[in-house]
Amino acid sequence: MRQVMKAMVLKKITSLDKNRSPLELVELPIPIPNEQEVLVKVSACGVCHTELDELEGRTPPSKFPIILGHQIVGRVEKSGPHAGRFKTGDRVGIAWIHSACGKCKFCRSGMENLCNDFKATGRDADGGYAEFTTVSEHYAYKIPEVFSDAEAAPLLCAGAIGYRSLRLTGINDGDNLGLTGFGASGHLVLKMAQHQYPNTNVFVFSRTATEQHFAKDLGAIWAGSSEERSPEKLHAIIDTTPAWRPIVEALKNLEHGGRLVINAIRKEEADKDALIALDYQHELWMEKEIKSVANITRRDVEEFLQLAALIPIKPELQEYRLEDANTALLELKERKIRGAKVLRVG
Ligand SMILES: [Zn+2]
Ligand SMILES: [Zn+2]
Secondary structure: OOOEEEEEEEOOOOOOOOOOOOEEEEEEEOOOOOOOEEEEEEEEEEOOHHHHHHHOOOOOOOOOOEEOOOOEEEEEEEEOOOOOOOOOOOEEEEOOEEEOOOOOHHHHOOOHHHOOOOEEEOOOEOOOOEOEEEEEHHHOEEOOOOOOHHHHHHHHHHHHHHHHHHHHHOOOOOOOEEEEOOOHHHHHHHHHHHHHOOOOOEEEEOOOHHHHHHHHHOOOOEEEOOOOOOOOOEEEEEEOOOOOHHHHHHHHHEEEEEEEEEOOOOOOOOOHHHHHHOOHHHHHOOOOEEEEOOOOOHHHHHHHHHHHHHOOOOOOEEEEEHHHHHHHHHHHHOOOOOOEEEEEOO
16 A cells, blocks of 8 residues: 555645645655544545635644645545444545544533534644545544535535534524525525425525525525515524624514524624624514534534435535645635535545
C-alpha cells in the first residue's frame, strides 16, 4: 500500500479577501487507524460555509496544520485492531461530529452535540480534503444505496442539520412553518417538511425574486422578502441567514408561543445593531421563544439519511477536483452557487 497521500491543508487563520489560496496542496503520511478507528479512502467531500468560518477564524481550528472538510463519503480501507463494525470496502459517511466524550450528562441523554468535549471533523480532527482520513467506527454511517458518493456528501451537513432544525421546531402536522433564507439547507428542509408534515403550509422569506419563485415551484404556499409580513402567523420559523435583521423581522411573523430556531454556527457582525431595534412587547413577548441549533448528533445523521433515501432528496451538485478546493471556497464566499459544492477526491 502507498505510504503518502495528497491533502489540502490550512496552516493558519487567514482572510479570503486577502489570501485567495488559503489551502496548500501537500503530501502527508496516510494516517494509521488506532484501536476503534477505521481508515477511510475518501471519494467525495462536500464544501461547506463552515469551512469559511474556520479558515477566517470565526470558529477556529484547534490545531494546525488542519485538513478541513466534514461531509465525507468513502470506503473503508482498513480497520484498527479493535474495530469490527465495517468490512474493507464498505461505503461510509463521516459528518461534523467526529467524537464526543460519551460519559457526561449531555452524552448520556442523547445530547452529545452539546458535550463540552465535542470534537468536530475538519476543525478538531483532520477531515476530508484529503485522499484518506480516520474516524472512530462509531462515528461513521452506512450510506443508503440510492445515493452516489457525490450526492451523499452534502446531505451529511446541510441536510442533517436541517433535519435537526426541523426537529427542534417541535411543530405538529398542520402547523404553519416559516423558512428565513432559502439556500442549500432551506430547500432541503422544505422537502423534508412536506414529507413529514403533509398538512403543514411552508412560508419562505428570501432576498431574491429567483429564490422566491424557486420556493413556490417546490411547493411553498407563500414566498416574499424577510421584511414582509406573512399572510398568516407562523408556529415556527427556521432561520438560516448569516444576519441579524431577518431574525427581528421573523419574530414579527411568529404566532403567540411560537418558536424561532436559528440554524447558524456563527452570525456576522455587520447588522448586529438591528437587535437594539427589537420591540419586546410586540416582537418577543407572548411567550415567543428563540432557540439555536448547535452541532449534530449521530441520531440526526442516521435518521436523516434514511429519510432522504425515502423521499428521496437528491442535491444539485457542482464538482471540483481536490486540488481546486481553494476555487470552491472562493466561489462559496462570493456566492457563486450552482448547487452543493463537492470535491471529487478519488
Ligand atoms: Zn457543514
Ligand atoms: Zn460528553
